Each structure stands twice: as C-alpha cells, then as structure tokens.
Amino acid sequence: MHLFDIDIPNKITFKESEVLSAGDQLTVFEYNGVKVGLGICYDLRFPEMAHLMAKEGCSLLIYPGAFNMTTGPKHWELLGRARATDQQLYVALVSPARDLAAGYVAWGHSSLLDPWGAVLHQLDHRPGTLLADIDLTTVEEVRSQIPIRAQRRTDIYDTVQKS
Numbered sequence: 001m002h003l004f005d006i007d008i009p010n011k012i013t014f015k016e017s018e019v020l021s022a023g024d025q026l027t028v029f030e031y032n033g034v035k036v037g038l039g040i041c042y043d044l045r046f047p048e049m050a051h052l053m054a055k056e057g058c059s060l061l062i063y064p065g066a067f068n069m070t071t072g073p074k075h076w077e078l079l080g081r082a083r084a085t086d087q088q089l090y091v092a093l094v095s096p097a098r099d100l101a102a103g104y105v106a107w108g109h110s111s112l113l114d115p116w117g118a119v120l121h122q123l124d125h126r127p128g129t130l131l132a133d134i135d136l137t138t139v140e141e142v143r144s145q146i147p148i149r150a151q152r153r154t155d156i157y158d159t160v161q162k163s
C-alpha cells in the first residue's frame, strides 16, 4: 500500500515509486476462522492501516518485509511490537534471511509478537523456520482487560477508510 521512498544520507536511499505502484485497498482474509490482515514491509510504519484492519476484525496481522541494515536494527521489532500493542493482536513479521552479497541486504529476524506486545519468537539473520501456535483467547483477554477499543475518543478523532 505504501511505497518505500526514503533518503537517509550516507546510509540508504530508496525510491520504490520509480518502479512500483501503490496498492489502493486493504487486504483482509479469513483463514481457519481467523481474520488476517496483510501489509507489506513499509506498511508496518503506518498505524492507521493496522487500525483499520483490526477494525475489520483481524486477530493477526502478517507483514512480509525486508527491512534494511540501517532501519532494521532500530525499527523492525519496535514497530512490530507497537502494532501488536496498539491493536491488541498478534503480528507476524516475515523477512528473508540476510545475504551480504545481495544488492539489498535484509535485516532478517522474522518475529512473532503477541497482543501484549511481547516477542513470542524471533529468528536471527540466518535462514530458518518459525512454527508457532497462537492462542486467540489472549486477543480477547487483552482487549477486555485494557479496553482501549471502546475508549477511543471518536467524538474528537477517528480513523476511517475512504475506499
């Protein structure tokens, strides 16, 4: 949905908009009775998008992504935990392993974050498989114990889907 156009001098400059077009709709699907929202990479930085997918009933957000060696160590896990905590759901971050010979070097560290914002599982930069069960009662538990969904001041602010 969001194109990765950034410029961090002497570190990384990227302009996805030169070669890609942005998506224009949310992707939400049901799998085994679980509503899942899908974002790609840079989308992880946009809490409004995660919020709209949560509003559509998602209990799990999946972000395939390849953060880089500058932003990866600083933001990959932090943003995953932030989205999980904000929306009180599971977040799966799925990265390619690191290949130092590649033109674009990925941070790696595929992760599973729980609705408390805790890191349940995390791989390192090497190839690996992460297989985990998720307990959906934790989503309901956190949402009832910390009821921010009902406490939003929609009389003052709101996040709405336009198309």
Ligand SMILES: NC(=O)CCC(=O)C(=O)O
Binding pocket: 003, 004, 040, 041, 042, 043, 045, 066, 067, 068, 071, 072, 075
């Ligand atoms: N291709 C991407 O969207 C990479 C996103 C990224 O590295 C970031 O820091 O954001």
